[in-house]
Amino acid sequence: MPDSQRPLRSQEWFGRKDKLGFLHRSWMRAEGFPGTVFEGKPVIGICNSWSELTTCNAHLRGVAEAVKRGVWSAGGFPLEFPTMSLGEPYMRPSTMMFRNLMAMDVEESIRANPLDGVVLLCGCDKTTPAQLMGAASADLPAIMVTGGPMLKGIWRNQEVGSGTDVWRYWDELRAGRISEEEWCEIECSMSRSAGHCMVMGTASTMTSLAEALGMTLTGCANIPAVDSRRYEIAQRSGERIVEMVGEDLKPSKILTREALENAVRVDMAIGGSTNAIIHLKALAGRLGIAFPLDRFDEISRETPVVANIRPSGKHLMEDMYYAGGVPVVMNDLLDRLHGGAMTVTGKTIAENVAGAQCHNREVLLPRGKPLQPSGGTVILYGNLCPQGAVLKTSAAAENLLQHSGKAVVFEDHEDLMARIDSPDLDVDATSVLVLKNGGPVGAPGMPEYGNMSIPAKLLKEGVEDMVRISDARMSGTSYGTVVLHISPESAVGGPLALVRTGDAIRLDTAGRRLDLLVSDEELEKRRAAWRAREPHYDRGYGKLFLDAVLQADEGCDFSFLRKTSRPEKKLPLAF
Numbered sequence: 001m002p003d004s005q006r007p008l009r010s011q012e013w014f015g016r017k018d019k020l021g022f023l024h025r026s027w028m029r030a031e032g033f034p035g036t037v038f039e040g041k042p043v044i045g046i047c048n049s050w051s052e053l054t055t056c057n058a059h060l061r062g063v064a065e066a067v068k069r070g071v072w073s074a075g076g077f078p079l080e081f082p083t084m085s086l087g088e089p090y091m092r093p094s095t096m097m098f099r100n101l102m103a104m105d106v107e108e109s110i111r112a113n114p115l116d117g118v119v120l121l122c123g124c125d126k127t128t129p130a131q132l133m134g135a136a137s138a139d140l141p142a143i144m145v146t147g148g149p150m151l152k153g154i155w156r157n158q159e160v161g162s163g164t165d166v167w168r169y170w171d172e173l174r175a176g177r178i179s180e181e182e183w184c185e186i187e188c189s190m191s192r193s194a195g196h197c198m199v200m201g202t203a204s205t206m207t208s209l210a211e212a213l214g215m216t217l218t219g220c221a222n223i224p225a226v227d228s229r230r231y232e233i234a235q236r237s238g239e240r241i242v243e244m245v246g247e248d249l250k251p252s253k254i255l256t257r258e259a260l261e262n263a264v265r266v267d268m269a270i271g272g273s274t275n276a277i278i279h280l281k282a283l284a285g286r287l288g289i290a291f292p293l294d295r296f297d298e299i300s301r302e303t304p305v306v307a308n309i310r311p312s313g314k315h316l317m318e319d320m321y322y323a324g325g326v327p328v329v330m331n332d333l334l335d336r337l338h339g340g341a342m343t344v345t346g347k348t349i350a351e352n353v354a355g356a357q358c359h360n361r362e363v364l365l366p367r368g369k370p371l372q373p374s375g376g377t378v379i380l381y382g383n384l385c386p387q388g389a390v391l392k393t394s395a396a397a398e399n400l401l402q403h404s405g406k407a408v409v410f411e412d413h414e415d416l417m418a419r420i421d422s423p424d425l426d427v428d429a430t431s432v433l434v435l436k437n438g439g440p441v442g443a444p445g446m447p448e449y450g451n452m453s454i455p456a457k458l459l460k461e462g463v464e465d466m467v468r469i470s471d472a473r474m475s476g477t478s479y480g481t482v483v484l485h486i487s488p489e490s491a492v493g494g495p496l497a498l499v500r501t502g503d504a505i506r507l508d509t510a511g512r513r514l515d516l517l518v519s520d521e522e523l524e525k526r527r528a529a530w531r532a533r534e535p536h537y538d539r540g541y542g543k544l545f546l547d548a549v550l551q552a553d554e555g556c557d558f559s560f561l562r563k564t565s566r567p568e569k570k571l572p573l574a575f
Contacts, residue, residue, distance in 0.1 A: 006248065009140070010043035013114035024114070033077075042076045042245040044238070045115040047106055047135075049127040051085035056124035056203060057147055059194035059225055066231040067119050067145060070238020076117075076245070078238065083109055086126040088203075096473065097445025097545060099126040099133075099282075100558050106134025115140060117245040119237060120215075123147025123195070123225075125202040125476070128210055129279035136251045136286045137561065141244040143344045144215045145237045146207035148225035149317035150195030160190045161199040163477020164311040167451065174421070175459040195225025198317045200309040201476035205272035206279060211326045212266035214254045214343030218352040222325035224318055244344060257289050258338035262349060264296055265336060268303040268375025269329055271312035271394040273476025274484055277377065282555030288563035293379045293388045293553055297512065300375030305394045306332065306365045311479035312394035313371055315363045323363040327356035332367055380483065382515040383523075384469070384495050384505070387487035387553040389514055391507075395479035397465040401509035403481075404517075405432040405467060409501045412437040413449050421456040429463045432505045436496055437533070438472025439489025440549045440556050444536045450474035450484040467507055469514065471496055471552070483507065483514055485552040491533065492551075498526040 008015075013024045028038055046067050050060035064080050071078035084102040086095040110118050118140055120131040128146065135142040153160030169186050172178045196203035204222075211221040217237055223230045260280060267276045277296055284291035306329060309315050330337060331353040339350030358364050365371055376394035393401060408431045410416040416435055419425055427433075433452050440446040449472040454463055468482045471489035488494035495516065499505070504517035516523070537543045548558040 008040070008042055008116050008245070010038070010114040010116050011040070014038050015040070037077045042116040042242055043114055044071045044076045044078045044241050044245070045110060045113060045118040046078055046080040046121065047109065047118050047131060048080055048082055048121045049085040049123070049131065050082070050121070051087065053090055054085040054087035054124050054127070055089065055191075056087075056196035057085060057122070057127060060121045060123065060147055063121055063145060063147065063231065063234045066234035067121070067238040070235035070240075071242060074239040074242035076242040081109060081113070086124060086130065088125045093443055094445035094447035095126040096440075096447065096556065099130045100545070100549075100561065101541060102126065102130035103133040103137075104561070106131050107137045110135065110138040110140055117141035117241045119241050120144040121147070123203060123207070125196075125206065125275065128203070128206040129282065132210065132213075132215065133283055133286050133557070136255055136283060137563070139250050139252050141241060141249055142215070142251055143217070143237050143241045143244060144210050145234045146210060146216060146221050148195050148223050148227070148230045149198040149204055150191060150225055151193040152198060152316045152318050153190035153192060155186050155189035159316060160186060161310045161316050161477070162190055162197040163201050163475055164199045164479065165190065167478055171454060171459055174453070174456050193224070193226045197477055199311060199477050200271055200273070200307065200317070202273040202275040203476070204317050205267065205270070205276050205476055208270060208326050209263045209267055209272070209276060209280070212263045212330065213259045214341055214349060215251070217345060219325060219327055222317060222321040224321060240344065243346070247346060249344065249346065252287070254342050254344060255283070255287055256341065257291070258341045260284055260289065260291055261295070261299065262337050262341055264299045265303050265333060266326065266329060268300045268377065269305060269333055270307035271305045271309065271371070271376035271392075274377055274390045274392050275473055275476055277390055278473070278485065278552055278555055281553070282557040285555055285557050285562040296377070297379035300378055303333070303336070303375040304367055304370030305372040305376045306367060306370050308363050308365055308371055311477060312376060319360065319363045323360035324356055324358045327353045328358045328364050331356040332358075332364075378509060378512060380509070380512050380514045382513040384499070384514045384516045385486045386495065387551060389469075389483050389486045391481070391483050391509060392474075393509060396481040400465060400467050400481040400507070402507065403432075403467050404504060404506045405430040407432050407434045407499050407501055407503045407505050409434045409436065409499055413443070413447070416449070416452060420453055423457055425455055425457070427455050427458065429458060429461075429466065431466065433466060433468040434496070434499050434505070435468070435470035435472060436490040436499070438470045439491055439552065441546055442489055442491025442533070443472065444542065444546060446473050446552065446556060448473050448475045448478075451478040451480055451482050469505070487551045487553040489551065493527070493530060493532065495523070497530055498523055
């Protein structure tokens with residue numbers, strides 16, 4: 001229960017003895033709640049991103065009920081509320097376009113309502129960072145309950161991982177190595193339960209990092225969505241948030257620089273999605289913490305990849321949970337983590353993961369025998385990406401990490417789709433595929449266009465990977481030697497806009513470089529001739545997005561949502 005010396009925020013609404021208090025209590029009674037449940041008890045909001053349009057989160061209604069049981073049992077008063085939900089497979093042009101909108105929805109819903117604490121229910125890729133960003137900005141006691149991965153897909157006794165095996169079997173179909181009937185069978189075999197992607201895609205990465213940040217109960221992230229333990233930990237989270245209100249344990253006390261560094265290290269160790277870098281950068285901006293891209297690379301260089309999970313490895317998220325999950329990874333890395341970082345449990349990271357045991361060292365490898373000796377994602381610079389770019393080395397072909405080749409340029413996604421499988425495309429295995437106008441402004445919304453398909457004629461020749469570069473993102477479920485997030489993007493005049501087919505490009509992963517081998521004089525001529533395209537939007541949220549979005553190296557948040565030093569003013573009550 002809350003500290004009796006500190007008044008509850010909700011009592012500014014329900015505890016008043018005037019007309020406003022009368023109105024607030026009366027409306028709550030209209031829902032059938034007696035005054036005994038909301039007068040003097042902590043009011044806990046359950047921020048639910050449930051939606052039938054967000055398949056990964058479609059089971060969160062049941063999770064919310066489990067949270068409510070916990071809140072009631074601990075003496076709190078739970079009130080569930082919806083926010084915008086971001087369904088990765090369906091939303092156009094990209095869920096990334098709407099992450100900031102959802103974060104604003106979460107922040108303002110928390111701030112505007114009579115809440116003392118909040119439980120965040122998430123799962124699909126952008127719902128997790130959006131809720132973390134919103135909760136960080138609102139800064140009321142908050143705990144996250146993730147939805148969990150779906151069960152393994154099984155096709156003809158083979159394990160099938162969402163996303164990762166889609167790209168693999170799609171190439172097999174295009175190359176003529178599987179039939180349309182087999183393709184249909186795989187479609188029916190892949191997604192067989194509630195939950196998010198069961199590979200180390202963006203959803204699994206971000207829910208794992210929510211735990212690494214200290215924002216979930218220990219062991220929460222990797223429990224399969226349909227496992228009864230998912231509902232048990234949801235109930236315990238409901239109990240815990242009531243205690244957190246009493247302790248005044250807010251995100252600002254948990255989401256520190258040390259917590260961010262812990263999350264980056266875990267991200268590198270699990271071979272996490274490249275998208276994590278954008279989301280962690282955005283979260284750092286909400287917290288007012290300067291966290292340069294170079295720090296990601298420094299941590300990457302000294303962190304082995306130990307999670308043998310697709311697309312970097314061979315197993316699936318269900319296996320990671322049975323092996324011990326995030327607590328084992330953090331316990332194995334504890335000497336390199338900030339063990340004293342506070343968490344929602346009221347204990348430190350070191351206390352939470354002490355004694356975590358691995359039950360399968362083929363899934364969570366020992367540090368001495370890692371999947372890769374250094375982290376899964378590296379940061380590149382060079383004349384093509386002066387503000388940075390990313391490459392997921394754990395999912396790339398080793399022989400392509402040092403590579404030079406001639407550019408084959410696609411001006412935008414439509415151009416790519418129109419020409420990539422043309423038998424007349426002038427391309428070979430040494431070529432570098434280049435996609436422009438895939439960034440936050442250019443696409444718009446920075447969709448997952450970056451993992452360009454291998455041209456069909458090369459697939460038929462047995463080519464399995466090529467160097468591909470763009471200012472777009474890539475699904476965390478994807479694999480390949482793919483350079484992403486080139487910043488500044490081509491649509492705002494970044495150097496990528498100047499690349500032409502036939503130009504030589506050099507990727508030097510060891511040296512952390514990506515360079516266009518064209519003279520400065522020629523680039524200046526091209527720059528003088530370059531013209532920006534017409535903006536995609538001239539009204540509404542689209543215009544707000546284009547006007548305010550930051551570049552990838554700053555997390556693609558809106559400039560006006562970053563934390564400032566100005567104290568927040570207390571707003572008057574309605575009526």
